[in-house]
Amino acid sequence: MSDHSNRNSGSRIRPGDEGVLPPPPPDAEAHSREVRAHIARIIDEADGVIPFSRFMDLALYAPGLGYYSAGARKFGEAGDFITAPEMSSLFSFCLADQAAQVLDRLGGGDILELGAGSGAMAASVLDRLASSGCLPERYLILEVSAELRERQARTLEERVPDLADRVFWLDDFPEALRGVVLANEVLDALPVERFRIRGGAVRRLGVARKGEGFSWREMPHDRDLSERVRAIEEELGRKLPEGYESEVSTAMPALVERIAGCLRRGAALLVDYGLPRREYYMPDRGRGTLMCHYRHRAHEDPFLHPGIQDITAWVDFTAVAETAVQAGCSLLGYTTQAHFLLGAGIDRHVAHVNPEDTLSQLKLAQEVKLLTLPGEMGERFKVIGFARGDDIGMSGFGFRDLRMRL
Ligand SMILES: C[S@@+](CC[C@H](N)C(=O)[O-])C[C@H]1O[C@@H](n2cnc3c(N)ncnc32)[C@H](O)[C@@H]1O
Structure with a gap:
């Protein structure tokens, strides 16, 4: 295991054992109290219960308060989790090479990165494309968090000062994009609906107040959600068992639709942890895929530290x-x-290191392991690509394409 948890591993705390998590420092605890009070007010205004998707949206994105909107450290050693671009530039170099294949085919174009986090991937992608002589005309970033936009600007100024003037932050999708869309671990950060099967019916799970905190509460029947879950069962050819709990996302397909909608010509490359639908709703995954991250520990209680912990759910690819x-x-x-990184030539980046520089070689070999081993990020994380334009392809999918599992 790595020292730091990626957002799908980490030391996992069993339900009921959350007391073993490190206690938040007083300022973080005070911030979480503020977030709790804000969400509690909204629950009161909604007559005592809000859908879980609303809770997740507020806990992560309430302006100035939510986990991604306020100043929590989030990424890296001092934060709560580590993502692939934070762990190693090799990941971003591979994505850059794939983007270059598309830009080359298009004769130029832009890159649009969604949810750029600390800006680490943007810096490495630009760095790599500059050295391979294939810079995009513009590197656009669509980021919902004002705090992270500032952090991204600082990272780019520090790491690639000569290229920072190519970077532009957008407030919405461009009307028409010719180029490449990149998103790493963005889809899993979108709010999900949570449901439970009880008495044979689909119950929408909401959030109510409980003391100073929150608890789950079933909401009145929701036809849309029921129909969506029934459609999943029909596709699976079996009913989900009594007591089964899981998630469905409406925000995720809505975002994918926006991505596809803005692509005039080019491709999108989305990396995240998740599964094809058949595997996502397996009978033995009856507690769903919701996961929270706090100081490199993973647990299942979204109500524990709202505003200072990450909340995430797997992606239905x-x-x-x-x-x-x-x-x-x-x-x-x-x-x-x-398979994607191997198809994208991750080994080439390692081979380029001076053979006498043993330390660098060891460091890169370790990074390759973390990115590709099945027990690390190699198997749980998936890559999906789609394109508008018949002549567009990416070598990353040439190694082993698993689309027949979708
Ligand atoms: C888990 S972080 C991943 C950050 C970065 N991509 C990385 O790999 O380190 C999720 C990111 O997505 C952003 N985000 C969430 N919803 C978004 C949306 N609808 N559009 C754009 N960015 C979004 C968050 O603010 C955050 O920057």
Whole structure:
């Protein structure tokens, strides 16, 4: 295991054992109290219960308060989790090479990165594309968090000062993009609906107040949600068992639709942890995929430290593919992160290191392991690509395309 948890591993705390998490320092605790009070007011205004998706949205994105909108450290050693671009530039170099294949085919274009976090990936992608002589005309970033936009600008100024003037932050999707869309671990950070099967019916799970905190409460029947879950069961060819709990996302397909909608010509490459639908709703995954991260520990209680912990859910990659295809794009491929990085030539980056520089070689070999081993990020993380334009392809999907599993 790595020292730091990626957002799908980490030391996992069993339900009921959350007391073993490190206690938040007083300022973080005070911030979380403020977030709790804000959400409590909204619950009161909504007559005592709000959908879980609303709770997750507020806990992560309430302006100035939510986990991603306020100043929490989040990424890296001093934060709560580590992502692939934070762990190693090799990841971003591979994505850059894939983007270069598309830009080359298009004869130029832009890159649009969604949810750029600390800006680490933007800096490495630009760095790599500059050295391979394939810079995009502009590097656009669409980021919902004002605090993170500032952090991204600082990272780019520090790491690639000569290229920072190519970077522009957008408030919305461009009307028409010719180029490449990149997003790492953005889809899993979008709010989800949570449901439970009880008495044979689909119950929408909401959030109510309980003392100083919150608890789950079933909400009145929701036809849309029921129909969506029944459609999943129909596709699976079996009923979900009594007591089964899981999630469905409406925000995720809506975002994929926006991505596909803005692509005039080019491709999108989305990396995240998740599964094809058949595997996502397996009977033994009856507590769902919701996961929280706090100081490199993973646990399942979204009500524990609202505003100072991450909340995330796995991605239904079948839904991603369906949405993109319905929007008129063609699927480039779907595979594991390990197979994608191998197809994208991650080994070439290691081979370029001076053979006498043993320390650098060891460091890179360790990074390759973290990115590709099945017990690390290699298998749980998947890559999906889709394109508008028949002549567009990416070598990353050439190694092993698993689209037949979707
Ligand atoms: C888990 S972080 C990943 C950050 C970065 N991509 C990385 O890999 O380190 C999720 C990011 O997505 C952003 N985000 C969430 N919803 C978004 C949306 N609808 N559009 C754009 N960015 C969004 C968050 O603010 C945050 O920057």
